[in-house]
Amino acid sequence: MEALLDFWYAYSATLAFGLVNSLFALSMYSVLSAGILSFTTVVFAAVGGFAAAQMMGTFGLPLWLAVVIAGLLGGLASAIIAALFLKLETHWMALASLALILISRVVVLNTPSLTGGVMGMVVPVRASVLELAVLLAIVSLVFFRLHKSWYGLAIRAVREDAAAASTMGVSARQIQMIAFLISGVVGGLAGAAMATTLQYISADTFYLGVAFTMIASTVLGGSFFWFGPIVGAFVFTALPTITQAVLPEIQDIAKGVVLLVIMIYLPRGLIDPRARGLRKAARQRQQSALNGSDAVEARPGSSTAGHAHD
Amino acid sequence: MTSSDTPVLHELRNVVKRFGGVTAVNDLSMTVNRGTVHGLIGPNGAGKTTVINLITGLFDVSSGSILFQGQRTDTLEPHRIAALGISRTYQNVRLFSGMSVLEQVLTGCYLGRGTSLFASFLGTPDARRKWKASRETAMHLLERVGMADRAGELAETLSYGEQRRIEIARALGSDPKMLLLDEPTAGMNHAEASEIGKLVHELRDSGLTILMVEHNISLVTEFCETCTVINFGQLLAEGTPRTCIDNPDVQTAYFGKKRDALGL
Numbered sequence: 347m348e349a350l351l352d353f354w355y356a357y358s359a360t361l362a363f364g365l366v367n368s369l370f371a372l373s374m375y376s377v378l379s380a381g382i383l384s385f386t387t388v389v390f391a392a393v394g395g396f397a398a399a400q401m402m403g404t405f406g407l408p409l410w411l412a413v414v415i416a417g418l419l420g421g422l423a424s425a426i427i428a429a430l431f432l433k434l435e436t437h438w439m440a441l442a443s444l445a446l447i448l449i450s451r452v453v454v455l456n457t458p459s460l461t462g463g464v465m466g467m468v469v470p471v472r473a474s475v476l477e478l479a480v481l482l483a484i485v486s487l488v489f490f491r492l493h494k495s496w497y498g499l500a501i502r503a504v505r506e507d508a509a510a511a512s513t514m515g516v517s518a519r520q521i522q523m524i525a526f527l528i529s530g531v532v533g534g535l536a537g538a539a540m541a542t543t544l545q546y547i548s549a550d551t552f553y554l555g556v557a558f559t560m561i562a563s564t565v566l567g568g569s570f571f572w573f574g575p576i577v578g579a580f581v582f583t584a585l586p587t588i589t590q591a592v593l594p595e596i597q598d599i600a601k602g603v604v605l606l607v608i609m610i611y612l613p614r615g616l617i618d619p620r621a622r623g624l625r626k627a628a629r630q631r632q633q634s635a636l637n638g639s640d641a642v643e644a645r646p647g648s649s650t651a652g653h654a655h656d
Numbered sequence: 657m658t659s660s661d662t663p664v665l666h667e668l669r670n671v672v673k674r675f676g677g678v679t680a681v682n683d684l685s686m687t688v689n690r691g692t693v694h695g696l697i698g699p700n701g702a703g704k705t706t707v708i709n710l711i712t713g714l715f716d717v718s719s720g721s722i723l724f725q726g727q728r729t730d731t732l733e734p735h736r737i738a739a740l741g742i743s744r745t746y747q748n749v750r751l752f753s754g755m756s757v758l759e760q761v762l763t764g765c766y767l768g769r770g771t772s773l774f775a776s777f778l779g780t781p782d783a784r785r786k787w788k789a790s791r792e793t794a795m796h797l798l799e800r801v802g803m804a805d806r807a808g809e810l811a812e813t814l815s816y817g818e819q820r821r822i823e824i825a826r827a828l829g830s831d832p833k834m835l836l837l838d839e840p841t842a843g844m845n846h847a848e849a850s851e852i853g854k855l856v857h858e859l860r861d862s863g864l865t866i867l868m869v870e871h872n873i874s875l876v877t878e879f880c881e882t883c884t885v886i887n888f889g890q891l892l893a894e895g896t897p898r899t900c901i902d903n904p905d906v907q908t909a910y911f912g913k914k915r916d917a918l919g920l
Binding site for chain 1: 712713714733734735737738739743744746750752753754755756759762763764766767769771773776777778779783787809810813826829830
């Protein structure tokens with residue numbers, strides 16, 4: 347029992363940050379799954395984080411009400427940004443979103459009445475791990491339902507081939523707009539969760555470090571299924587703790603190394619629904635080859651095709 | 657007089673498409689009648705696929721107009737044109753990576769889903785019923801192209817000919833009025849190709865209008881009632897397949913001048 351408590355004290359902080367980072371990663375996944383690389387989640391989180399801090403600190407609102415308001419304000423911010431950004435080509439969108447993060451930092455620093463300016467803000471309320479887990483569970487349920495719905499089918503089509511999807515009546519713009527709105531709400535929630543976990547936020551809380559963490563989590567876990575970013579966020583959050591315990595010599599570069607290894611050997615991330623279908627097809631080919639069926643021949647482009655024939 | 661009284665379903669009027677300095681389609685006019693199989697043929701690079709892309713709105717016309725059921729469509733976005741009832745397949749097969757065979761066709765059923773995205777997200781009883789109905793439609797279409805037993809498989813692992821048939825099922829998912837087939841038999845052997853031809857005739861008999869880009873002249877004579885021949889983006893001949901093939905300009909375009917062949 348005591349050992350369990352010790353474990354809890356040692357790792358509850360890691361767990362809390364895993365939950366918070368999952369929300370950040372899901373916000374990014376929302377737009378990434380529509381074929382858009384955008385870091386605007388950081389800005390939505392800043393809006394949600396400072397709003398939640400003000401709601402609880404200045405107005406004394408309860409935690410959950412503040413969290414809901416943070417989500418709504420994040421959604422509002424995303425509606426405005428999406429209206430401006432959706433005109434851009436995808437790589438310019440990524441660049442524009444980074445520029446927006448730089449701008450929003452300056453805005454945060456120069457509006458001390460809203461954000462505490464350079465001093466930052468102390469957040470008087472702390473969210474428990476259980477509360478964070480409930481929040482992530484609710485958001486996960488939303489993504490689960492989205493995946494099972496017509497939206498889930500449409501967004502996959504838009505991501506894989508927006509032009510082909512449009513000739514099936516799918517409006518890529520509409521789908522991407524919805525994706526941005528969801529990203530905004532979840533980003534706002536993530537900001538509030540971050541604020542109530544750290545209990546102190548400043549301009550540097552919502553800056554490039556978060557952007558790196560969330561893209562790394564999403565790439566690591568996989569951006570083709572909603573569960574991927576959650577797995578990625580937990581692995582990425584726990585990694586420094588694990589390396590510190592096991593191999594302290596490499597803890598500074600562990601994140602970078604893991605990210606490189608994943609990108610080279612598992613470019614679609616840890617959770618990849620397509621890989622299952624590919625394995626199944628490979629098994630079937632093998633089976634029919636064993637059965638001596640002459641219908642199956644080595645296909646050009648398969649791994650054996652690389653061998654020269656002379 | 658309503659538009660359904662006229663035999664013309666689809667019409668190109670003096671359509672021009674330029675890419676920079678290159679004129680891919682030049683002053684092309686063409687009509688497709690209701691309930692027919694119309695062939696669009698021409699040598700490589702004649703601009704056939706460009707015409708399909710213009711009709712579906714993937715390209716904007718440089719000048720001229722395109723009408724479907726008497727309504728101008730050349731200013732509409734692709735998804736709006738699709739909603740009017742024009743559906744297509746692609747020359748190089750553009751199935752969605754990562755989707756199963758059934759999911760591909762279900763995506764094709766998007767326009768006829770009969771429920772809002774939000775209701776579908778909530779999973780209301782009505783939305784669930786409609787989803788089930790769409791699934792049944794998709795399965796039925798897969799049966800029609802002979803791919804029902806592969807419904808659960810990842811589409812990209814199947815053979816080229818199978819992928820082409822899935823693409824046709826996907827295009828039929830929206831229950832279109834006009835179907836554009838861009839070289840539906842490319843890469844198929846003769847038996848597979850005649851199967852597609854049979855399917856095309858079945859679809860026509862059920863009331864669908866089909867515009868088919870085809871490379872293979874003998875298939876065109878077999879499948880199409882009328883056809884349009886283009887070369888360098890310009891109209892070369894139109895009428896029945898027979899009259900088109902007998903046209904000396906068409907023969908020159910395809911086989912070159914007899915004088916050249918004889919080395920004179």
